[in-house]
Amino acid sequence: MLPLMADPTPVIDDLRAESDELDLLVADLRPEQWARPTPAPGWTVAHQIAHLAWTDRSALLSVTDTGAFQALVEKALAAPGSFVDEGAEEGARLPPAELLAGWRAGRDALRRALRAAPAGSRFPWYGPPMSAASMATARLMESWAHGLDIADALGVDRPPTDRLRHVARLGVRTRDFAHLAHGLTPPAEEFRVELRAPSGDLWVYGPEDASQRVTGPALDFCLLVTQRAHRADLALRAEGPDADRWLGIAQAFAGPPGTGRPPREDTR
Numbered sequence: 001m002l003p004l005m006a007d008p009t010p011v012i013d014d015l016r017a018e019s020d021e022l023d024l025l026v027a028d029l030r031p032e033q034w035a036r037p038t039p040a041p042g043w044t045v046a047h048q049i050a051h052l053a054w055t056d057r058s059a060l061l062s063v064t065d066t067g068a069f070q071a072l073v074e075k076a077l078a079a080p081g082s083f084v085d086e087g088a089e090e091g092a093r094l095p096p097a098e099l100l101a102g103w104r105a106g107r108d109a110l111r112r113a114l115r116a117a118p119a120g121s122r123f124p125w126y127g128p129p130m131s132a133a134s135m136a137t138a139r140l141m142e143s144w145a146h147g148l149d150i151a152d153a154l155g156v157d158r159p160p161t162d163r164l165r166h167v168a169r170l171g172v173r174t175r176d177f178a179h180l181a182h183g184l185t186p187p188a189e190e191f192r193v194e195l196r197a198p199s200g201d202l203w204v205y206g207p208e209d210a211s212q213r214v215t216g217p218a219l220d221f222c223l224l225v226t227q228r229a230h231r232a233d234l235a236l237r238a239e240g241p242d243a244d245r246w247l248g249i250a251q252a253f254a255g256p257p258g259t260g261r262p263p264r265e266d267t268r
Contacts, residue, residue, distance in 0.1 A: 007133070008114060008115075008117075008131070008132040008133035008136055009115075011133050011136045011137050011140060011166050012111055012114055012115060012132075012133075012136045014140055014163045015111065015136045015137075015139055015140040015143065017163065018140050018143045018144055018147070018163055019107050022143055022147040022150070023100075023104070025147070025150060025151065025156060025158075026045065026049060026100065026150065027100065029154075031096060033045060033154065034046045036154065037153060038149040038150060039149050039153075039228075039261065040149055042085070043088060043149070044092060044153075045150050045153050046091070046094075046096065046099060047088040047089065047091075048088075048146045048147075048149050048150050049091070049099055049100070049103055049146075049150070050087070050088045050089075050090070050091025050092045050099060051084070051087065051091070051142075051146060052103060052107075052142060052143060052146055053091055053099065053103035053106050054087035054088065054090075054091055055087075055139070055142060056103070056107045056109075057106050059123075059125075059135055059138075059139060060106065060109055060110045060113055062123040062124055062135070063110070063113045063114060063117060063121075063132075063135070064113055066123075069124055070124070073126065076126060084255075107139075110139065111136075114132045114136055115132075125254055126254040126255055127177060127254030127255070134170075137166045137167075137169070137170050138170065138254075140166050140167065141166070141167045141226060141252055141253070142253070144163070144164070144167060145226035145228055148223075148228050159198070160198040160218075160222075162198055162201070164197070164198065164218050164219065164222050165218070167222040167225070167226065167252065168193075168195055168203055168218050168221055168225075170225070170252045171221060171222065171224075171225030171226075171250060171252045172193050172205045172206075174225070174250075174251065174252050175187075175191065175246055178246065178250050178251045179246070179249065181249075181251065181255075181256060181257050182249045182257055184245075187242040187246075189210065189211070189212055190206045190207055190210055191205075191210055191212045191214060191242070191246070192205070192207060192208060192209075192210035192212070192213040192214070193205040193206055193213070193214045194213070194214070194215045195215070195217065195218035196216070196218060197218045198218065203218055211239075212238075212239065212240035212242045212243040213239040213240065213243055214236060214237070214238050214239075214243050214247065215237050215239075216234070216236035216237055217234075217235055217236075220235050220236050221236060224236060224247065224250055225250045225251060225252035226251075226252055226253065227251060227253075227258045227259075227260040227261060228261060230263040230264070231247055232263040233263055
């Protein structure tokens with residue numbers, strides 16, 4: 001649907017900024033704050049950071065040691081419903097200072113490996129293989145989404161930034177993957193997606209004359225494709241039955257479909 005990003009430098013730079021912003025949120029937490037529950041059932045703040053650290057290590061192996069990464073894939077295939085939780089649980093048991101240091105070292109090593117990757121490289125993943133730009137985009141998407149869960153647990157508001165352009169682009173590019181993950185045939189027609197950025201800019205994807213269209217705030221679209229909010233709570237509009245179906249199954253992450261978040265309770 002969209003051409004691959006040729007130069008990974010901008011998204012790698014934005015990945016660093018997104019991670020550093022999240023780091024500031026957790027760097028000085030007290031031990032009891034690390035144990036606070038987040039919107040992800042069974043996951044504390046520590047689990048969220050542990051998951052990011054675990055996935056950064058997986059990505060680093062994908063870039064630097066495909067044999068070791070293949071062993072992780074085989075483990076995932078053997079326990080598809082638990083291997084992610086097991087990685088988060090293992091890291092969450094570490095002392096917070098050790099967990100934080102490991103996350104920092106891992107994400108720094110991954111950024112350096114992505115910057116050094118030869119142009120045109122493709123790396124294996126739990127979904128389709130990815131370029132350096134795609135790998136960095138996926139890591140930024142997860143850092144932002146899990147950062148939202150942490151902010152929610154801590155009662156902190158994280159204003160959206162235009163770094164979301166990478167998440168939005170990934171959400172558009174994974175349209176067909178989302179259909180396949182649900183056992184559905186992807187639509188043959190390209191969609192038009194028009195999203196209003198946090199800065200007020202308009203981000204557009206797909207042909208202008210497409211009959212299937214999605215419009216709305218970029219933040220809401222990113223919340224949808226990362227399954228951080230229910231569609232009923234978002235100001236997204238679909239025109240056409242295929243576009244409407246997509247908004248019900250959209251996911252920008254690899255792996256099986258998630259359960260998503262329930263709609264907010266009406267407090268009126």
